[in-house]
Structures are given as C-alpha cells and as structure tokens.
C-alpha cells in the first residue's frame with residue numbers, strides 16, 4: 001500500500017536502478033499489428049534463446065539483486081507505432097530498432113547483443129537515401145513526432161504497474177491531491193486541454209461545471225468507444241498504457257468530487273478490457289484506488305463497461321443510456337451530463353486520450369504543456385495513419401503540423417509511387433481534404449474552418465485509385481446503418497442520401513441529384529438531435545465541394561476515373577484490331593457479343609455481365625476494359 | 628421484421644446458468660446488457676426463452692429486452708455458424724479493397740443475398756466496421772484470429788486450409 005509521495009519515488013528509484021543493472025532490455029511490440037504479424041512467436045523464441053544462453057533474467061530477479069550483470073530482460077509492450085514494419089523489437093538502453101523480425105532472426109540478434117554490434121539487415125533503411133538507421137529516434141517516422149499521451153505506450157510493460165511508476169506515473173495524482181480541487185481545475189483550464197474525442201471542448205470548463213453542482217454522487221466516465229472506422233489510437237493507449245487512463249480519471253474524480261468512474265470500452269477490444277481490469281486490480285492493491293488514496297480523504301473506484309456494438313454509443317448521452325442498460329439513444333441537451341448525467345447525477349465524460357494527457361499536465365506542469373502545439377490548441381494529437389501511405393501506424397504530433405508533413409515526412413508518401421489524391425479526416429463526421437489543402441494545419445479550429453473536423457484522429461490517405469464518390473457512399477452507408485432511428489431527418493434523410501449516392505456509383509445518377517444531395521444534407525444537419533446526424537452529411541458535402549468533377553464524371557460521362565465503381569466498367573472491342581474471328585462471341589456466356597465473321601464484332605453493354613471472358617480469349621488483344 | 632417468431636428461437640437453456648448470470652450481475656435493469664453479453668457468449672446467440680427469463684428476473688417487459696437485443700450489433704437472434712468470419716469494412720480496409728474480399732468469401736461459401744449464415748451452419752460471414760488493426764488492411768478475422776493484408780486469393784487459400792485442418796479453429800479449441 002503506497003501512502004505517500006516518498007513511497008512512489010522509492011518504487012521509481014529501485015525499479016530504475018534494477019533495470020539499469022541488467023545488460024539490456026529487449027522490448028517486443030505486442031500491439032495489434034505486430035501480434036497479427038507474429039510477434040508472440042518472436043517473443044517466445046527470444047525468451048527461449050536467452051534462457052539457453054543463460055542470459056535471461058526478469059525485473060523481479062534484478063530487483064532482488066540476484067542476477068548477474070550480463071542479464072537481459074525481455075518484455076512485451078503496447079503498440080510502438082511503426083506497425084508497417086512489424087514485428088518490431090527494440091533493444092534498450094541503446095534504442096536500437098529491429099524491423100520485420102521473425103523468430104529465426106532471434107539468435108542473430110542475441111549474437112549481436114553479446115558482441116555489442118547490430119544486425120544490419122534488420123535495421124530500418126531509408127528508402128530515399130538508402131541510409132541504414134539503427135536508432136529508433138533517428139528514423140524519420142519517429143523523428144517528427146512528439147509523444148505525450150503515447151509517451152509510455154510501446155515503452156513499458158503495460159501489465160507492470162511498477163514500470164508505469166518508474167516512468168513518473170502517479171506523481172501527477174500525488175501533486176493533484178496536494179492541491180485543492182479548485183486548483184486542479186485551474187491547472188487544466190490554464191493548460192487549455194481540449195477534448196481529444198473530436199469536439200475540442202475545453203476539459204477544464206466541463207469539470208468546473210460538474211464541480212459546482214451539489215450532489216450526493218458524481219461520476220467520471222472515460223469514453224473508450226472509439227467507433228470511428230479507421231482509428232485505433234484509444235485502443236493503443238488502453239492496451240499500451242492503461243495506468244495513464246486510470247490516473248487521469250482519478251485526477252478528474254478528485255477535481256469534480258466524484259468517487260466512481262466507468263470506462264466504456266467498445267466490444268471489439270477484448271484485450272483492452274482484460275488489461276484495464278488487471279490494471280484496476282493492481283492500482284487497488286497499490287492503494288491508488290480505494291479509500292483514502294495516498295493518505296488523503298479522496299476515495300475512488302473504477303469499473304469497466306463493455307459496449308455491445310453501436311457507433312452512436314460514442315455520443316455521450318447515448319453512452320450514458322447504454323450504461324444504464326437501455327438502447328443507446330441520445331438524449332436532448334440541456335441538461336448537459338455535467339449537470340445531470342449518469343442516473344441523473346453530474347457526470348464528466350472525457351475521451352481516453354484527453355484523460356491520458358491529464359496526469360502529464362499535473363506532473364510536468366502547465367507551462368510545459370503549453371510549450372507544445374499551438375496557442376489555441378496546446379499539446380499534441382495522436383493519429384492513426386492508414387490507407388495508401390508507405391508508413392502506416394500510430395503517431396503523435398504537436399498540434400499545428402500540416403497534413404503534408406504528416407503524410408510525406410512521417411508517412412513517407414504514397415505507396416507504390418502513386419499520386420496523392422485526398423486524405424479523409426474525422427471519419428464519418430469529417431471530410432476529404434485535397435492536394436491543395438495539404439498545407440492546412442491540424443488543430444481544432446483550422447479544420448473546422450474548411451468543413452472537416454479533427455474527429456478522433458483517423459487519417460486515411462487515398463491515392464488516385466480511390467473513388468471519392470464511392471467513399472462518400474461508404475460513409476453514408478455506415479451512418480445510415482448506425483443511425484439510432486430517433487430523429488426523422490437522420491433516419492430517413494440519410495436513407496435518401498444513400499439511395500442517391502448508390503444511384504450515382506451505379507451510373508444512374510442525374511445532375512439534379514447533386515442539388516438534392518445538398519438540400520437533403522442541409523436538412524439532416526439542422527433536423528438531427530445529436531452529432532451523428534448533425535455531421536452525417538459532411539463527407540458528402542465536402543467531397544461535392546472539393547471533387548465535383550468526379551461526381552460529374554459518374555453522372556454525365558458514366559465513367560469512374562479512379563476505376564472503382566464496377567457498374568461503370570465496360571468492355572469495348574477495337575474495330576481496328578478486331579479480325580472478326582467470332583471467338584469472343586462464342587465464348588460470351590451472356591450472348592452479349594454480335595457481328596458477322598470477317599468484320600469487327602461489338603459488345604452490347606446492356607447484356608454484358610462484365611465477366612471478362614472475351615478479353616482472355618481474344619488473340620488479337622482487341623478487347624479493352626474501360627472505366 | 629414483422630414475423631419475429633421466425634427469428635427468435637428457443638434453445639435448451641440451462642436455468643441454473645441463467646440464474647447464476649443474473650445473480651452475478653444483479654437484478655437491476657442496468658445489468659441487462661452485461662447479462663445478455665454473458666448469455667450470448669455461452670450460446671453464441673440469444674435464445675428466446677433466455678431473453679424471457681432475463682426479462683422476468685429484472686422486472687422488464689420482454690419487449691424491452693428484445694429492443695435492447697436488436698439495438699446492439701453484438702447480439703444475434705439466430706445461432707451463428709461454427710466459423711464466424713468477420714470482414715472489416717472500416718475506412719482503412721475499405722479503401723484497400725475489403726469489398727472484393729467479402730464478395731470472394733460469400734461466393735466461396737455459397738451465401739446468397741441477405742443471409743449471413745450458411746445453410747449447414749458452418750460459416751457466418753459478417754462485415755464489421757474497424758477491428759482496430761487498420762495497418763493490416765484489409766483485415767479478416769476467423770473466430771477472432773486476425774488475418775491481415777487479405778486479398779480474394781489469400782482468403783481462399785486460408786479457407787482451403789481451414790477446411791482441410793478444421794480443428795485448430797474450432798470454437799472450443
């Protein structure tokens with residue numbers, strides 16, 4: 001049981017001294033990407049190999065001072081970020097990063113470790129300069145990042161509370177408990193920590209409202225629903241550094257006078273659930289949760305609630321309904337949850353990443369936090385960088401970086417030498433930004449100005465082979481099926497918009513459809529209660545504005561320039577190349593090809609089933625696929 | 628869905644199991660979702676008589692329980708296949724070609740429009756939005772084992788092996 005700040009520092013010092021006694025520490029990434037690529041097998045092999053060479057030791061042995069100086073520890077960490085190159089293995093203290101490691105590479109890695117050299121073929125090679133880079137921090141992917149919310153993720157063993165304490169964990173809580181709750185709120189207000197869940201609302205302002213309510217019970221809810229398809233930042237934090245989320249919740253609880261907290265985790269994240277539960281048990285055992293925390297009169301408990309698969313439950317009032325056991329339908333606001341939330345009591349809902357920042361602010365100070373990012377949006381933002389970019393992965397950058405820096409410097413540009421077309425930000429509530437908008441800075445206010453929004457932080461990069469009209473249809477389909485059905489405009493309007501978009505990608509659209517989409521979009525925005533409906537038209541409206549010519553190509557020319565929309569694919573026989581052999585007509589299962597032997601044949605597009613059989617049999621390469 | 632009787636099915640539920648689940652979670656209405664989750668985990672769907680039992684135990688109307696069960700995507704009212712194949716159709720997977728992978732699976736296991744479980748009860752094929760492994764897009768999971776960077780060809784090879792070996796993917800294994 002830890003009761004004082006001094007005891008926290010003791011754990012920190014002994015742990016850090018212990019790991020320094022070992023010769024090295026090998027950190028194997030166990031983030032979702034690396035696990036699917038086989039990192040558990042690498043870890044297993046690593047432990048077996050270290051044992052067979054009598055090098056293996058554990059932190060516990062080192063703590064008891066039993067191990068020799070040459071002992072090597074091996075741990076699994078959360079996501080290290082550079083998922084594209086996984087499985088990742090990092091050698092500490094040097095910070096050497098091995099990429100795409102397979103179990104058979106393990107003996108060589110340990111040979112190198114013993115000989116104080118590196119395995120060059122496993123190091124990252126810069127595709128532009130061909131330079132081989134050994135240290136993680138010097139790889140461009142990492143070099144341009146600043147890690148705050150992710151500062152422990154990929155570094156610590158997430159299941160070892162001592163590792164978190166060794167990195168300065170729970171000192172923010174100790175500082176907070178030394179202040180009055182009003183002072184804690186003052187800190188968060190002054191740091192201008194804005195909600196990372198998408199809206200960017202100042203956390204301190206919300207806390208102050210909840211703190212000023214008189215109530216026998218108040219609640220803190222951590223929003224880990226992360227429903228935005230194409231985003232996995234919150235998952236990475238919950239799995240890779242769960243204590244930072246708990247500590248943030250405790251500080252928030254102290255600030256507003258709550259004694260109970262809930263973490264609402266989406267159903268698709270079973271590992272996060274399991275890890276949070278273990279972390280809560282450890283924190284209880286150490287005395288960071290429970291009664292009279294760190295000798296103060298503050299008491300706090302946390303429960304994990306599993307979602308059941310509904311995007312709308314990320315919306316705070318729907319989330320509350322879901323915890324109460326009901327269908328997750330949003331409720332009208334006001335009253336805001338800070339006034340009357342869970343079971344009618346004042347409730348603060350913050351996003352995972354928002355809460356993960358809180359402890360760092362209380363630990364390192366307001367000035368430190370404000371030195372990062374922009375004046376109006378201080379701090380950093382994590383992003384899931386995915387799609388057609390070279391270096392996909394989990395990143396964190398100071399607010400105010402341009403999209404160009406992220407896609408090209410960190411992301412390494414577009415895969416397979418293709419052309420950049422657009423980047424989708426903000427998921428189903430966001431927009432598609434064009435090449436001309438690459439210079440836009442990523443902070444809450446600049447994005448809102450161009451009709452996009454920060455959202456939770458999914459950045460999906462699209463190349464010339466992505467059809468933005470089809471992407472707009474995709475998001476509308478998502479929203480339409482996730483609409484809870486409460487508001488007529490959201491329920492029926494999105495259905496009509498989806499119908500129209502489907503028509504357009506099927507090649508049946510008309511020019512009037514475009515005006516209709518705008519009109520419907522504006523009505524859905526106005527006539528919906530919650531953010532789901534209010535922002536549902538954004539992907540359509542933003543692509544209509546930025547990529548109008550692509551809509552026109554589908555409607556007027558019946559073409560899909562990106563080559564995606566199957567209905568617009570056609571086969572044509574070149575009259576010049578066709579020798580009139582009739583082979584294709586005989587092969588066609590749909591009897592769509594006609595003509596007479598000796599003169600060029602023709603395909604009836606109405607009958608053609610686009611199977612491509614004719615292309616395969618034509619000896620003269622006279623049949624072409626056109627989009 | 629006007630003919631609900633057709634989709635809501637009874638099963639040989641064990642009353643002792645249901646009572647213990649209610650006991651563990653408490654009989655407050657707020658316990659409804661966790662209770663349904665545990666029942667679904669055991670039977671892989673929500674049998675009609677189990678839902679009625681829960682309604683009774685929590686003092687809710689069967690309609691309320693049915694309403695919650697149909698609201699959330701995690702709950703299924705019909706038994707799922709032996710292999711549950713989830714094709715991610717989140718944004719990242721979608722732009723990297725998840726639709727073609729989904730079509731290939733449906734064609735292969737002979738699923739016709741609208742159905743998600745094969746007649747013989749071997750496969751359930753569903754799309755989900757984002758499994759949180761976007762860097763491996765497109766992603767498919769078979770009974771929760773993750774397969775990344777799928778193509779129609781690759782998934783066919785995986786299903787070949789699955790059909791040959793079978794056992795190591797069994798739900799109980």
Ligand SMILES: Cc1cc2nc3c(=O)[nH]c(=O)nc-3n(C[C@H](O)[C@H](O)[C@H](O)COP(=O)(O)O)c2cc1C
Nearest residue numbers: 195196197223226227314315316350351354531532
């Ligand atoms: C449809 C919809 C889905 C949402 N999904 C999430 C989510 O998955 N995670 C999240 O943190 N916030 C989500 N939000 C925002 C929450 O309602 C809420 O604003 C947020 O959790 C507040 O935390 P913050 O101020 O720390 O950002 C969603 C909002 C809407 C309208």
Ligand code: FES
Nearest residue numbers: 715717758760761
């Ligand atoms: S979009 Fe498929 S895993 Fe995220």
